[in-house]
Amino acid sequence: MELWEVLQVSPIYMIAVSYFMGNLLFVGSMKPVCLIVLGMAGSGKTSFVQQLTSKLHSTNKPPYVINLDPACREVPYPVNIDIRDTVNYKEVMKQYSLGPNGGIVTSLNLFATKFDQVIKLVEKRSTNTDLAIFDTPGQIEVFTWSASGTIISETLAALFPTVVVYVIDIVRSVSPVTFMSNMLYACSILYKLRLPFIVVMNKIDVVRHDYAVEWMRDFDAFEAALSNDSSYNANLSRSLSLTLDEFYKDLNAVGFSAVTGEGFDEFLAAVDAAVVEFETEYCPEYERLKKLQMEARVKHKAKQMKKFEEDVESEAVGGDSINPIFLNNSNLFSAEDERMASKSFHEFLEEQRKKQQSKSNNAPS
Numbered sequence: 001m002e003l004w005e006v007l008q009v010s011p012i013y014m015i016a017v018s019y020f021m022g023n024l025l026f027v028g029s030m031k032p033v034c035l036i037v038l039g040m041a042g043s044g045k046t047s048f049v050q051q052l053t054s055k056l057h058s059t060n061k062p063p064y065v066i067n068l069d070p071a072c073r074e075v076p077y078p079v080n081i082d083i084r085d086t087v088n089y090k091e092v093m094k095q096y097s098l099g100p101n102g103g104i105v106t107s108l109n110l111f112a113t114k115f116d117q118v119i120k121l122v123e124k125r126s127t128n129t130d131l132a133i134f135d136t137p138g139q140i141e142v143f144t145w146s147a148s149g150t151i152i153s154e155t156l157a158a159l160f161p162t163v164v165v166y167v168i169d170i171v172r173s174v175s176p177v178t179f180m181s182n183m184l185y186a187c188s189i190l191y192k193l194r195l196p197f198i199v200v201m202n203k204i205d206v207v208r209h210d211y212a213v214e215w216m217r218d219f220d221a222f223e224a225a226l227s228n229d230s231s232y233n234a235n236l237s238r239s240l241s242l243t244l245d246e247f248y249k250d251l252n253a254v255g256f257s258a259v260t261g262e263g264f265d266e267f268l269a270a271v272d273a274a275v276v277e278f279e280t281e282y283c284p285e286y287e288r289l290k291k292l293q294m295e296a297r298v299k300h301k302a303k304q305m306k307k308f309e310e311d312v313e314s315e316a317v318g319g320d321s322i323n324p325i326f327l328n329n330s331n332l333f334s335a336e337d338e339r340m341a342s343k344s345f346h347e348f349l350e351e352q353r354k355k356q357q358s359k360s361n362n363a364p365s
């Protein structure tokens with residue numbers, strides 16, 4: 001490992017980065033790191049979380065574990081928060097007349113409405129937990145493409161250093177075409193969630209992951225693996241491999257065995273690097289987007305204020321258009337009218353005075 005790489009994962013680097021970012025991110029890095037564990041059904045997510053949890057317990061750094069899979073039968077590790085305690089998946093299916101996938105999505109949506117409580121509990125554990133691990137449903141799209149998945153991942157990322165852990169079954173990926181499908185999925189999740197990303201190549205106790213690392217680093221090796229295949233899928237995989245070159249370059253991939261625990265240290269090192277990436281790349285981007293949003297909000301407010309003022313002004317102008325009516329009406333009584341009115345009033349008084357006088361003259365003495 002080169003000095004730069006060692007520095008990158010060291011706490012000193014984190015302090016320096018935080019210092020330069022000037023927004024006390026180091027304080028943020030004292031918070032537990034949230035790992036969102038995703039992967040296709042059967043890739044070994046639950047076994048991975050189980051192995052990780054038991055290793056962390058044995059190193060006296062117990063993680064805070066959250067199960068987000070409402071449909072799993074049992075959770076084979078000590079879990080701190082279990083979605084099944086809050087939402088009854090079968091009842092949800094019955095009440096809303098849903099199938100299994102709809103039931104999982106709805107259960108997750110219902111749980112997302114209570115996610116602030118989960119956040120509070122994770123925050124409470126900040127002082128004695130380094131990692132908060134979120135195990136997700138096997139139907140990966142339920143989390144990655146649902147509103148609740150977005151809410152959960154964005155809320156976590158706004159409050160804690162958050163890393164996506166994508167578990168792939170390395171035994172089932174030995175075919176270059178299957179490997180490519182898996183990588184495309186990984187790529188789509190990365191661009192959807194836009195968070196630091198670690199690919200865990202699981203089950204290395206059965207098949208070593210070296211072949212996959214070579215395919216990612218060397219296009220010729222991937223092409224050689226496809227040399228005997230001239231099908232449409234193979235040709236497509238070939239060109240996609242070139243396209244994914246940029247994606248592979250920055251990809252953090254580690255081999256792991258959820259059965260033996262091999263790869264544990266490499267995985268923790270990858271998490272440290274991902275946290276640095278979170279703080280140096282995600283946070284400034286998040287701050288930039290937040291600033292843009294604030295600016296847009298202020299602009300919108302100013303626009304509304306201006307519109308309001310214009311409305312008030314036009315009403316005032318409208319008022320003027322009423323006032324002149326009164327003014328005009330008052331103009332109806334011109335000086336001549338007033339003179340006439342005053343003259344007739346004087347004439348009236350004179351008449352009355354004369355009448356009074358003649359009455360008093362005719363009166364018997």
Ligand SMILES: Nc1nc2c(ncn2[C@@H]2O[C@H](COP(=O)(O)OP(=O)(O)OP(=O)(O)O)[C@@H](O)[C@H]2O)c(=O)[nH]1
Binds near residue numbers: 047258260
């Ligand atoms: N040999 C070997 N088998 C593994 C490993 N990890 C998981 N398995 C096996 O793979 C199968 C699926 O593992 P799970 O942990 O249930 O996979 P999952 O991704 O949680 O599956 P879903 O809950 O359906 O999403 C189980 O039979 C595990 O025993 C591993 O590292 N090595």
